[in-house]
Amino acid sequence: MTGTMVKGLTNAQIAWRAAQDIADGAYVNLGIGFPEMVARYQPPGRQAIFHTENGVLDFGEAPPAGQEDWDLINAGKKAITLKPGAAIFHHADSFAMVRGGHLDVAILGAYQVAETGDLANWRVGSKGVPAVGGAMDLVHGAKRVAVITDHVTRDGQPKLVDRCTFPLTGVACVTRVYTSHAVVDIAEGRFVLREKLPGQSLEDLQAMTGARLHLDGPLTDLTVPELAE
Amino acid sequence: MTGTMVKGLTNAQIAWRAAQDIADGAYVNLGIGFPEMVARYQPPGRQAIFHTENGVLDFGEAPPAGQEDWDLINAGKKAITLKPGAAIFHHADSFAMVRGGHLDVAILGAYQVAETGDLANWRVGSKGVPAVGGAMDLVHGAKRVAVITDHVTRDGQPKLVDRCTFPLTGVACVTRVYTSHAVVDIAEGRFVLREKLPGQSLEDLQAMTGARLHLDGPLTDLTVPELAE
Amino acid sequence: MDKTIATPAAAVEGIADGASVMIGGFGGSGAPIELIHALIDRFRATGSPGGLTVINNNAGNGRIGIAAMIDAGMVAKMICSFPRSSDPRAFTERYLAGGIALELVPQGTLAERIRAAGAGIPAFYTPTSFGTELAEGKPVAEFDGRMYVQERWLKADVALVKAETADRHGNLTYRLAARNFNPLMCMAAARTVVQASRVVAAGGIDPELVVTPGIFVDAVVEVREPQQEEALIRAGVGYA
Amino acid sequence: MDKTIATPAAAVEGIADGASVMIGGFGGSGAPIELIHALIDRFRATGSPGGLTVINNNAGNGRIGIAAMIDAGMVAKMICSFPRSSDPRAFTERYLAGGIALELVPQGTLAERIRAAGAGIPAFYTPTSFGTELAEGKPVAEFDGRMYVQERWLKADVALVKAETADRHGNLTYRLAARNFNPLMCMAAARTVVQASRVVAAGGIDPELVVTPGIFVDAVVEVREPQQEEALIRAGVGYA
Numbered sequence: 001m002t003g004t005m006v007k008g009l010t011n012a013q014i015a016w017r018a019a020q021d022i023a024d025g026a027y028v029n030l031g032i033g034f035p036e037m038v039a040r041y042q043p044p045g046r047q048a049i050f051h052t053e054n055g056v057l058d059f060g061e062a063p064p065a066g067q068e069d070w071d072l073i074n075a076g077k078k079a080i081t082l083k084p085g086a087a088i089f090h091h092a093d094s095f096a097m098v099r100g101g102h103l104d105v106a107i108l109g110a111y112q113v114a115e116t117g118d119l120a121n122w123r124v125g126s127k128g129v130p131a132v133g134g135a136m137d138l139v140h141g142a143k144r145v146a147v148i149t150d151h152v153t154r155d156g157q158p159k160l161v162d163r164c165t166f167p168l169t170g171v172a173c174v175t176r177v178y179t180s181h182a183v184v185d186i187a188e189g190r191f192v193l194r195e196k197l198p199g200q201s202l203e204d205l206q207a208m209t210g211a212r213l214h215l216d217g218p219l220t221d222l223t224v225p226e227l228a229e
Numbered sequence: 230m231t232g233t234m235v236k237g238l239t240n241a242q243i244a245w246r247a248a249q250d251i252a253d254g255a256y257v258n259l260g261i262g263f264p265e266m267v268a269r270y271q272p273p274g275r276q277a278i279f280h281t282e283n284g285v286l287d288f289g290e291a292p293p294a295g296q297e298d299w300d301l302i303n304a305g306k307k308a309i310t311l312k313p314g315a316a317i318f319h320h321a322d323s324f325a326m327v328r329g330g331h332l333d334v335a336i337l338g339a340y341q342v343a344e345t346g347d348l349a350n351w352r353v354g355s356k357g358v359p360a361v362g363g364a365m366d367l368v369h370g371a372k373r374v375a376v377i378t379d380h381v382t383r384d385g386q387p388k389l390v391d392r393c394t395f396p397l398t399g400v401a402c403v404t405r406v407y408t409s410h411a412v413v414d415i416a417e418g419r420f421v422l423r424e425k426l427p428g429q430s431l432e433d434l435q436a437m438t439g440a441r442l443h444l445d446g447p448l449t450d451l452t453v454p455e456l457a458e
Numbered sequence: 459m460d461k462t463i464a465t466p467a468a469a470v471e472g473i474a475d476g477a478s479v480m481i482g483g484f485g486g487s488g489a490p491i492e493l494i495h496a497l498i499d500r501f502r503a504t505g506s507p508g509g510l511t512v513i514n515n516n517a518g519n520g521r522i523g524i525a526a527m528i529d530a531g532m533v534a535k536m537i538c539s540f541p542r543s544s545d546p547r548a549f550t551e552r553y554l555a556g557g558i559a560l561e562l563v564p565q566g567t568l569a570e571r572i573r574a575a576g577a578g579i580p581a582f583y584t585p586t587s588f589g590t591e592l593a594e595g596k597p598v599a600e601f602d603g604r605m606y607v608q609e610r611w612l613k614a615d616v617a618l619v620k621a622e623t624a625d626r627h628g629n630l631t632y633r634l635a636a637r638n639f640n641p642l643m644c645m646a647a648a649r650t651v652v653q654a655s656r657v658v659a660a661g662g663i664d665p666e667l668v669v670t671p672g673i674f675v676d677a678v679v680e681v682r683e684p685q686q687e688e689a690l691i692r693a694g695v696g697y698a
Numbered sequence: 699m700d701k702t703i704a705t706p707a708a709a710v711e712g713i714a715d716g717a718s719v720m721i722g723g724f725g726g727s728g729a730p731i732e733l734i735h736a737l738i739d740r741f742r743a744t745g746s747p748g749g750l751t752v753i754n755n756n757a758g759n760g761r762i763g764i765a766a767m768i769d770a771g772m773v774a775k776m777i778c779s780f781p782r783s784s785d786p787r788a789f790t791e792r793y794l795a796g797g798i799a800l801e802l803v804p805q806g807t808l809a810e811r812i813r814a815a816g817a818g819i820p821a822f823y824t825p826t827s828f829g830t831e832l833a834e835g836k837p838v839a840e841f842d843g844r845m846y847v848q849e850r851w852l853k854a855d856v857a858l859v860k861a862e863t864a865d866r867h868g869n870l871t872y873r874l875a876a877r878n879f880n881p882l883m884c885m886a887a888a889r890t891v892v893q894a895s896r897v898v899a900a901g902g903i904d905p906e907l908v909v910t911p912g913i914f915v916d917a918v919v920e921v922r923e924p925q926q927e928e929a930l931i932r933a934g935v936g937y938a
Contacts, residue, residue: 084661313901
């Protein structure tokens with residue numbers, strides 16, 4: 001890695017940035033874990049409707065501790081609540097929503113994203129117990145599939161790559177990546193840089209990235225408020 | 230046609246005979262028109278559960294005239310009522326029941342039935358407006374597909390034939406035929422005669438039939454009570 | 459979020475010439491008569507939308523609903539399982555004169571093709587129609603020793619649907635057997651327009667009792683005492 | 699007609715060695731704990747049924763339910779989408795030791811394969827898993843310019859299902875998100891055994907509110923205050 005180290009966005013800040021692109025009334029599926037954080041940062045006046053694979057539409061926050069109903073959980077097996085206008089349905093209908101193109105946005109985590117739009121986010125090798133859940137379904141069907149991720153791994157390896165080396169979750173499915181350092185679109189097999197941290201040079205960002213970052217249209221500053229984690 | 234003319238069973242009597250083979254608690258679909266008559270003749274103590282393609286299970290008789298609810302109809306568009314234990318569902322679930330092998334019996338009318346089990350019951354030629362409805366679905370899926378029919382057409386042509394000449398509804402699907410003159414099973418591409426009218430000779434019955442009637446096991450009398458039409 | 463629209467006329471505004479239109483209902487139950495008639499009004503006033511492909515189990519009855527669309531000359535093609543009824547004149551006359559196309563689909567295959575479209579399943583195999591003229595030209599395949607026909611999903615530009623209760627998010631329930639094709643068509647169209655006898659606030663339908671989740675619905679218009687097709691036919695009413 | 703059976707033990711009597719068993723539930727919601735434990739009791743007492751193939755979204759958690767079946771040594775193979783949980787020891791240990799087989803299926807494909815089995819659809823195409831290792835060896839096909847994977851139906855000998863209310867005809871409703879795979883599994887098994895918190899007379903469930911029609915159900919046993927898997931796990935309860 002070359003150049004000055006720039007402090008990247010926190011997970012909360014990445015989630016905040018992703019949340020700004022979700023329209024009022026959008027139907028959204030957030031992957032288990034880090035992506036769930038996106039729900040916290042909806043801009044005022046906007047209310048997305050959240051879908052969970054196990055058959056609930058329009059669920060809300062976790063109930064207070066001790067008031068959980070364990071028959072009312074999300075795909076991450078966390079207790080949830082229902083908002084007015086919620087609906088409950090079985091798994092085949094739930095994945096009809098996913099596969100049938102009815103979700104406006106799915107936001108997922110990633111081990112690697114390729115400039116082709118390929119995503120690897122379910123397995124890092126061939127050891128241990130493999131588990132795929134709904135990830136392979138979610139990457140096909142949602143009108144827009146976005147990824148939120150650190151720009152590099154903990155040991156500094158790029159997560160935005162030319163070709164994924166980990167097992168694929170889906171082929172040519174991701175169209176936007178929100179990272180700790182940039183917002184990158186994927187179009188016609190290329191990474192197109194849309195936003196970068198104001199304190200970092202294009203060269204430094206490129207050096208952290210495993211494939212060519214293209215410019216196409218305006219490049220703006222990635223500015224995000226300070227947020228408690 | 231040779232031999233003495235024997236008075237065949239009426240439609241009501243054919244329906245009665247078919248009804249005797251329906252077990253208590255069986256799930257049954259009756260084709261529109263003549264087959265619907267089977268519901269009238271369930272033996273005492275037995276209660277079949279009737280399915281209609283448009284999404285009702287366990288419906289009952291027509292309501293009294295003037296008390297129809299036209300949002301509660303059967304596949305023949307006749308007003309029905311609901312029995313205790315009824316369920317309502319959409320068309321895809323309804324045909325999941327049909328195609329998925331959940332019905333115990335489907336009883337249909339026929340233009341022709343072949344010794345192969347092929348059925349022709351939706352169209353007699355290429356003129357006019359074709360209409361198929363649920364017939365092609367019903368012949369695949371029900372655990373037992375039976376036909377009720379006059380043994381011959383109005384002008385004396387056999388309806389039990391070696392090969393259907395009318396457009397097919399389904400291939401190798403019928404396993405039993407209840408006619409005005411006989412009960413005939415279809416097994417391994419052959420008509421196997423099970424019951425015939427006591428007053429008619431085997432030769433006469435064969436002469437009314439367009440394919441060979443085989444004997445395999447006991448041949449019993451087809452005896453049916455007198456019934457008002 | 460509020461998917462309600464004030465009038466049937468406004469609800470059917472966007473439907474274009476040549477569109478494919480799924481219309482819910484089975485015979486006289488579950489037909490969105492007010493939406494259909496609003497579409498006919500628009501066609502009479504503006505000449506548009508014409509050349510429609512209509513997807514329904516039947517092909518109209520009497521002189522109302524889909525039959526009135528056919529009479530008005532808006533329909534180029536019907537995709538249905540049973541284009542007959544107690545009074546099928548509108549379709550029959552035009553069909554026999556070569557003025558309307560017909561794609562005949564077995565009823566269960568029609569339902570499943572629509573459901574497949576809604577579920578993102580481009581093709582599936584069914585035993586239905588194997589060895590018949592309705593399978594001609596379609597791929598067949600053997601599974602576990604039995605032969606099946608490959609069928610494709612069936613999508614539409616618009617679905618016109620009749621519901622009993624809707625909330626403002628588009629969650630729906632249906633009345634009795636008026637359910638039929640309606641929930642499937644909601645899933646399969648690019649735009650789903652619903653007339654409901656009653657529109658309630660979000661939260662007005664128990665989440666466990668929702669039949670069609672609002673994600674499948676784009677627009678809801680309240681039609682408080684909707685006409686019932688079969689009742690209109692029996693009363694000899696026409697829409698001319 | 700009365701599909702009720704007196705006890706969970708009687709309800710699981712017919713399940714044979716080597717059977718494929720669908721078990722409803724997703725994580726800790728909707729798992730038919732009493733039926734599962736009755737099956738374990740039978741295995742402990744008689745050594746049967748063993749060598750089972752279990753179909754569930756997960757592969758057990760803690761030391762109860764499916765995890766306890768695995769611990770008991772009854773399970774030869776799991777078909778699931780996510781064999782991990784907060785406490786997946788039972789499966790993990792046995793899997794890594796080569797003592798249990800795993801067929802990993804994407805969650806939506808798992809649901810659709812089960813639904814297809816219930817609906818008489820032997821195969822269908824899905825975009826899910828195209829180009830990944832989970833599609834290896836499966837036929838692929840192009841429709842409208844996009845690639846899809848062919849998936850087969852998934853049937854079972856028995857389904858064990860948890861419902862909220864059942865009537866004596868087997869009509870069912872479910873509690874909240876405990877619905878999940880349960881209605882699909884009812885459709886896909888040769889024999890469907892249901893535990894319900896409440897069994898009512900036929901007519902005790904509004905026909906419009908039935909989620910699983912009784913035609914998909916063979917046996918119903920009332921378990922009045924059923925155990926909730928997640929609650930048991932949090933309480934550290936095991937079934938040993």
